[in-house]
Amino acid sequence: MKKGSYKKFPDKNGNFGQYGGRYVAETLMPLILELEKKYLFYKKDKKFNHEFSKLSKDYIGRPSPLYYAKNLTEYLGGAKIYFKRDELNHTGAHKINNCLGQVLLAVRMNKKRIIAETGAGQHGVATATVCALFGLECIVYMGKKDIERQKPNVFKMNLLGARIVPVESGSASLKDAMNEALRDWVSNVENTFYIIGTAAGPHPYPMMVRDFQSIIGKELKNQIIKKENRLPNSLVACIGGGSNSLGLFYNFLDDKKVSLYGVEAGGKGIKTGQHAASLSAGKPGVLHGNKTYLIQDNAGQIKEAHSISAGLDYPGIGPEHSWLKDTGRVKYVYANDKDAIKAFKICCKLEGIIPALEPAHALSFVLKFAAKQNKKHILVMNMCGRGDKDLDSIANHLNIKI
Amino acid sequence: MNNNRINICFSKLKKENKSAFIAFLTACDPSFSMSLKLLKAMPKVGVDIIEIGMPFSDPMADGPVIQRSYIRALKSGASLIKTLNLVKNFRSTNNITPVVLMGYYNPILQMGLKKFINKAKASGVDGILIVDLPPEVSNELSLELSASKIDMIRLASPTTTLERMHSILKSSSGFIYYVSITGVTGSKINKILSIKKKYMYLKKLINIPFVIGFGINSPKKAHEISRYADGIVVGSDLIKEIEKGIENSSNIFNNVMSLVKKYSKAINK
Numbered sequence: 133m134k135k136g137s138y139k140k141f142p143d144k145n146g147n148f149g150q151y152g153g154r155y156v157a158e159t160l161m162p163l164i165l166e167l168e169k170k171y172l173f174y175k176k177d178k179k180f181n182h183e184f185s186k187l188s189k190d191y192i193g194r195p196s197p198l199y200y201a202k203n204l205t206e207y208l209g210g211a212k213i214y215f216k217r218d219e220l221n222h223t224g225a226h227k228i229n230n231c232l233g234q235v236l237l238a239v240r241m242n243k244k245r246i247i248a249e250t251g252a253g254q255h256g257v258a259t260a261t262v263c264a265l266f267g268l269e270c271i272v273y274m275g276k277k278d279i280e281r282q283k284p285n286v287f288k289m290n291l292l293g294a295r296i297v298p299v300e301s302g303s304a305s306l307k308d309a310m311n312e313a314l315r316d317w318v319s320n321v322e323n324t325f326y327i328i329g330t331a332a333g334p335h336p337y338p339m340m341v342r343d344f345q346s347i348i349g350k351e352l353k354n355q356i357i358k359k360e361n362r363l364p365n366s367l368v369a370c371i372g373g374g375s376n377s378l379g380l381f382y383n384f385l386d387d388k389k390v391s392l393y394g395v396e397a398g399g400k401g402i403k404t405g406q407h408a409a410s411l412s413a414g415k416p417g418v419l420h421g422n423k424t425y426l427i428q429d430n431a432g433q434i435k436e437a438h439s440i441s442a443g444l445d446y447p448g449i450g451p452e453h454s455w456l457k458d459t460g461r462v463k464y465v466y467a468n469d470k471d472a473i474k475a476f477k478i479c480c481k482l483e484g485i486i487p488a489l490e491p492a493h494a495l496s497f498v499l500k501f502a503a504k505q506n507k508k509h510i511l512v513m514n515m516c517g518r519g520d521k522d523l524d525s526i527a528n529h530l531n532i533k534i
Numbered sequence: 535m536n537n538n539r540i541n542i543c544f545s546k547l548k549k550e551n552k553s554a555f556i557a558f559l560t561a562c563d564p565s566f567s568m569s570l571k572l573l574k575a576m577p578k579v580g581v582d583i584i585e586i587g588m589p590f591s592d593p594m595a596d597g598p599v600i601q602r603s604y605i606r607a608l609k610s611g612a613s614l615i616k617t618l619n620l621v622k623n624f625r626s627t628n629n630i631t632p633v634v635l636m637g638y639y640n641p642i643l644q645m646g647l648k649k650f651i652n653k654a655k656a657s658g659v660d661g662i663l664i665v666d667l668p669p670e671v672s673n674e675l676s677l678e679l680s681a682s683k684i685d686m687i688r689l690a691s692p693t694t695t696l697e698r699m700h701s702i703l704k705s706s707s708g709f710i711y712y713v714s715i716t717g718v719t720g721s722k723i724n725k726i727l728s729i730k731k732k733y734m735y736l737k738k739l740i741n742i743p744f745v746i747g748f749g750i751n752s753p754k755k756a757h758e759i760s761r762y763a764d765g766i767v768v769g770s771d772l773i774k775e776i777e778k779g780i781e782n783s784s785n786i787f788n789n790v791m792s793l794v795k796k797y798s799k800a801i802n803k
Contacts (some may be wrong), residue, residue: 144668155639155666157595158689159716162698257675301601307592309735314594321693326668418639419592433591451649 136462138385141452146422148455154334156421159318164421168336169499170241175343180236186349187232187337191265192328194229196348197416198355203482210363211505213498215485216352216380225488225517226345226376227329228258231343234318234327239242239246245269249313251306251372252443252490253518255329258306265510270294275305278442284308285521303436306446307374310420328371331450334421338450342474343377346365352512353383364510368501370494371464372408374393374450386459394453395497397439398466408437409466410449411457439527440469441489443517467496473529475499476519488517489525492499539632540685540708543582544764545742553760554800555580556745557768557794558636560587560603561620562612563776564786572790573624579670579791580798584624585663585767588617588637594695595665598723599770602777614641614650618657625658634661634687634708635702647678654684661708669705674743676705687708692716692732699739709743709765712736714750720770724774730762753800760801768797 141148146168154164174180184305188194197220218226219482238246250256256272272289276298279286289296296503302308310333317326329339349367356364367384369377371394384390397409405412412423417426419434427435427447437447458461466476472489475496479487486496494513502511519526527534547554557576562569573584589607593600621633635654642650642664654662662684667675669688679686685708690699702710714729715721722773723729729746737744747767749754756766775793779786 153671154668155671156668157665157691157713158668158702159595159691159693161668161670162693162695188803239731278624301598302591304645312590313750316598318595346688418643420594421666426640428640428644432641432645433608435591 139382141455142335142339148452149458150311150315151416151423151451151454152335152338152426153423154421155418155423156334157318159321160340161336163338164334170335171237171340175238176241176461177339180240183236184233188229190334192228192232193220194347196220198359200421200484204479207482208235208499208503210507211502211509211511212507213502214364214510214512215382216348216512217515218376219488219515223254223258223261224520225254226348226379226514227255228261229256229347229379230329230341230344231258231262231327233339234325235266235268238268238325238327239266241325241367243323245271245320245324245329247271247273247313247316247324248327249273249309251275251309252441253278253282253289253521254443256294256296257285257288257292259327259329260289260292263294264292265319266433270279271316273299273316274308275299275303277304277307278306279449280444281525282521283524285492291403300312305437307434307443307448309347314344314420325482329332330375331378331452332373332420332422332424332448338422341375342378342452343469345375345434346382348376348379348514349381349383353382356510356512360510362365363387364395364512366509366511368494368498368511369514369516370444370490371449372397372446372455372490374446376514377450378450379464380514384531391440392462393501394462394464394496396464396466397441398468398491399438401468402466405458406438407466408439408444408446409501410447410455411464412466416442416454419448424454425449425457440472440529443488443490443491444493465497467493473526476526485515487518488516488519489515489522515530535645538581538683538685539782540632544709547582553763553801554582554743554745554765555798556583556585556747556765556767557581558585558587558767560589560600560607560773561617561689562589562610563603563607563773564780565610566616566620568786569620570623571787573620575764575791576629576794577628579795580802581631581794583765584633585633585634585636585769586617588614588635588641590638590641593638598768598790599720599773599777600668603773608689612698614645618653618659621659622657633658634663635659636663637665639664639667647675651678651682651713652731655682659684661687663687663689663711664695665689669701672705687711688714690736694736696736696739699736703740709745710740711767712744712746713747713748715748717748719748720751721749723755726758753796756797757803766801783801
């Protein structure tokens, strides 16, 4: 790897610059050290990688297509827009890439009980799916508020055999589900594997989740070269914890001519204080095992995040993003609830694709940005999830009864 | 050995062949004044060391009782500054009983490590225990602490190996806190006998006092464990009395103190 490469992080202690690390209670330390050891071993194991590739292809349906969004491109009259279609994956989002990797690791570590946290329910569904596939017990922690607004995914998880534990503490959303999952893990250390759904948490999770998701950018590189015979000018992805965006960006970090844009959830607007834009409006702190940008008050108490999208409704962000922000390699912007809904509607009508609310945030940025670029500019956005799960929320927002 | 309050306390108890009774209270639950009143009264009925919880919005190692306690405290306006003021007020009437602050890293980080330690020193804090700061990530704070002579109390748990115990010891002083069970605060202890085995296994390496906490929810269990442990931490069970007091509008102070007396008696039996 080249000197000065962005890809050589984290260091051996899990640090991305000053971010990352392992801020966990002593009881969990031996567990995450063991997990790191096992991951580093299997990462290089031929059989492991073979099984991961085979199931990625046959079970998830990879590679996901790279689609030229002609109508949208013509409508905006600027950059040539492509969608990386990870919403076509089995279970409807990018989340399953990571779940597959982690469950293969869990099986090899002889853990029979899987726990996970979920916000929008996409990670919960993906975890429940791989647990069904491997015959493992699955417990999903989900905020009570999210259970209300993501009913289809709750039903799916039940069908897949998972047990859902409603979390009522704190803001009853993703952050609190993660607290509860960590409490479960510390209580069931012997038999339990915690599948974290985003590139956050104590080392090695941010690295491991990024690695499993980096298949997105790897495929994209081949696909875009076949179609355009060159690299894109810009990549765009939405960010909650940051796993789909890192998956898209990672293989392009050292291609410095490729501009990278991460779109956070601006909620009702940054000024209202009701948002989930930790990078745009937060400051560095420690939560859930890592040092990273957090939405917090001056006394260091974590504030509730807000977003119409349950999957972005988190007051933190993966530590690698914090570092990529400080180094300036990735530009971080945000889109408000209203803008995301607007982009959502345009995408449905123009492209015949019903996006999840999460990538609708990325799309909202694309609408503004692409229009200002010339026609030679190639932009790729990660369509990281499909909108089925959000129909209730959107109908609600539009005051429509379904 | 430093001639500080923690060391003096344990040396004295050792001479008397007694375990330390360490009582945990959340700062400002339900109010600053009630916390202060309880702090002042507890040493008079046999509490040897006081642990004060620094309220945090996301206490990932705590069970429901302490979670609710932190929420109540934050609602009543708790902050790190107020916690330090509480210790300062307590110190104006008691210069003997050691005080250990227990909590999570983020509020301290936001105050600034240097500022926090200076204020803690000036307020009369003897030790700090930060749940989510294992030795691997505590270099910055350890450097600041060593000059202040405030003890860095660390946790050991049933998952701690002997090898790890060595590295924990290297960066600890005052005492080591053994988490009796794999679980959160206030969990149930199922096998009280197995605690002793693992405690003794680690104890042979430990040259400073080694106390036991988590899940000690009855004076009977406290008595059982006090027969071999250097100290016993009681937290959630005391906090429950505060909760009960709020729910049925009974006298919080009397409720807590009467339970503290029962523990004190059981531990010193």
